[in-house]
Amino acid sequence: METIKIGIFGLRRGATFIDSIKVCNGEIVAVCERDEKLIAEVKNDLPKNTVFFTDFDSFIAHPMDCVLLANFFHEHTPYAIRCLEKGIHVLSECTASSTLAECVALARTARNSNAKYMLAENYPFMLFNQEMKRICDGGTLGKIVYAEGEYNHPMDWYDTAAVRSIRPYETHWRNYLPRSYYITHSLAPLMYVTGARPLRVSAMAINDPLPADCPTLSHVSDIAAIITTQNSDGSVFKVTGCSAFGAHGNSYRFCGTNGQIENLRGMGDTLMLRYNAWQVPEEMKEVNCYVPDWNEEDREDAAHAGHGGGDYFVIRHFFDCIRNDTDPCFDYRFAACLSAVAILAHRSILHGCQPFDIPDFDKDEDCKKYENDTLSPFCYSDGTMPTIPCCSVVDYAPTEEQTVAFNKV
Ligand SMILES: NC(=O)c1ccc[n+]([C@@H]2O[C@H](COP(=O)([O-])OP(=O)(O)OC[C@H]3O[C@@H](n4cnc5c(N)ncnc54)[C@H](O)[C@@H]3O)[C@@H](O)[C@H]2O)c1
Known part of the structure; x- marks a missing residue:
């Protein structure tokens, strides 16, 4: 198997891929x-000849086949474009793009590049999602007409160490992250399993202000965005973006004309597959509850990888596409569509649930319409400040008490 030379940009999330890269015969040549603290933590896990950079342009001048973009959530597109223009394959963490103008720019560049672009979306590859895809593809559920995706990630707002670790300063992206923007883990599995593409979106927020005395600098008091999409195959999806109600977990449900399948909340990888009493396939029961298993050849590598094996399959699929010159399943169209749903769902929330059409970034007229749409709720590394609110309560900001508690040593 040909060795793939990869560079990692951003070592917090980036470091969690090291084992899967090694297992898939990748060589981490640059970081x-x-x-510096993050570099010190992983140095022993990396090859002796790995070269370390602090400047992106010097980094991508180093010889490599591909780059894993695991830098800040909202700053992937400009770096993806620079790699694609240099013919370096890109594996980008979520989200692909933080504005519609970036979606347009990414699509235009990826279309014209010989290098491959893939979103590093791992949740579709979790064991139960792969099994639900197998069942839906098998056809026994009939036509899939409705699906739900929930990525629910509450945190203990009084756990100061945890809050400071993932939201280290006020302008960090997580403190300005609208609930709809971190959508890939709830929506991508639905698109992957069904093959449907959202065409229209509308959304509403659930608002519940954080405790007045907890240590936080968050500018977002929404705890969920409830998002509905109308899709290319006539189906409807309902997803949460990244929500924060009790209790932690991610769950998916696919409803067909003959039956439905879902992973059971709080029950590990357990699936419930049910059929209409008059449409039960041979050798099945009306109600089937079971835990799927990995294929023999994937079991060990998947079991050791993060996110229920998802991280391993992301690397394996991306490397396979490079080795075999095939198209990634989560290409720029898939990735830009996810970002556009996230962005326009938030716009819908800010405009009283107004529905928006999702642009087709392969269409010239849609690209023209959005090429200058730079509206963003984030603070960027170059000093660009937010141009829209990040929360449904548009003037929400951390209280003085919260700020003092966050800064207390
Ligand atoms: N798919 C998943 O399950 C999953 C899980 C966690 C994070 N993520 C994604 O990973 C990405 C990173 O998130 P994170 O949790 O690691 O936190 P983070 O965004 O705070 O960390 C980003 C890292 O990139 C480095 N960085 C950013 N710009 C840089 C530059 N110009 N030069 C050098 N270094 C730079 C920072 O120093 C930092 O260490 C985000 O896109 C996030 O959405 C995905």
């Missing part, structure tokens, strides 16, 4: 990270 770009400004935080």
Whole structure:
């Protein structure tokens, strides 16, 4: 198997892929990270000849086949474009793009590049999602007409160490993250399993202000975005973006004309597959509850990888596409569509649930319409400040008490 030379940009999330890269015969030849502490933590796990950079342009001048973009959530597109223009394959963490103008720019560049672009979306590859795809593809559920995706990630707002660790300063992206923007883990599995593409979106927020005395600098008091999409195959999806109600978990449900399948909340990988009493396939029961298993050849590598094996399959699929010159399943169209749903769902929330059409970034007229749409709720590394609110309560900001508690040593 040909060795793939990869560079990692951003070592917080980036470091969690090291084992899967090794297992898939990748060689980490370069790393770009400004935080020296993170470099020290992983140095022993990396090859002796790995070269470390703090500047992106010097980093991508180093010889490599591909780059894993695991830098800040909202700053992937400009770096993806620079790699694609240099013919370096890109595996980008979520989200692909933080504005519609970036979606347009990414699509235009990826279309014209010989290098491959893939979103590093791992949740579709979790064991139960792969099994639900197998069942839906098998056809016994009939036509899939409705699906739900829930990525629910509450946190203990009084756990100061945890809050400071993932939201280290006020302008960090997580403190300005609208609930609809971190959508890939709830929506991508639905698109992957069904093959449907959202065409129209509308959304509403659930708002519940954080405790007045907890240590936080968050500018978002929404705890969920409830998002509905109308899709290319006539189906409807309902997803949460990244929500924060009790209790932690991610769950998916696919409803067909003959039956439905879902992973059971709080029950590990357990699936419930049910059929209409008059449409039960041979050798099945009306109600089937079971835990699927990996294929023999994937079991060990998947079991050791993060996110229920998802991280391993992301690397394996991306490397296979490079080795075999095939198209990634989560290409720029898939990735830009996810970002557009996230962005326009938030716009819908800010405009009283107004529905928006999702642009087709392969269409010239849609690209023209959005090429200058730079509206964003984030603070960027170059000093660009938010141009829209990040929360449904548009003037919400951390209280003085919260700020003092966050800064207390
Ligand atoms: N798919 C998943 O399951 C999953 C899980 C966690 C994070 N993520 C994604 O990973 C990405 C990173 O998130 P994170 O949790 O690691 O936190 P983070 O965004 O705080 O960390 C980003 C890292 O990139 C480095 N960085 C950013 N710009 C840089 C530059 N110009 N030069 C050098 N270094 C730079 C920072 O120093 C930092 O260490 C985000 O896109 C996030 O959505 C995905």
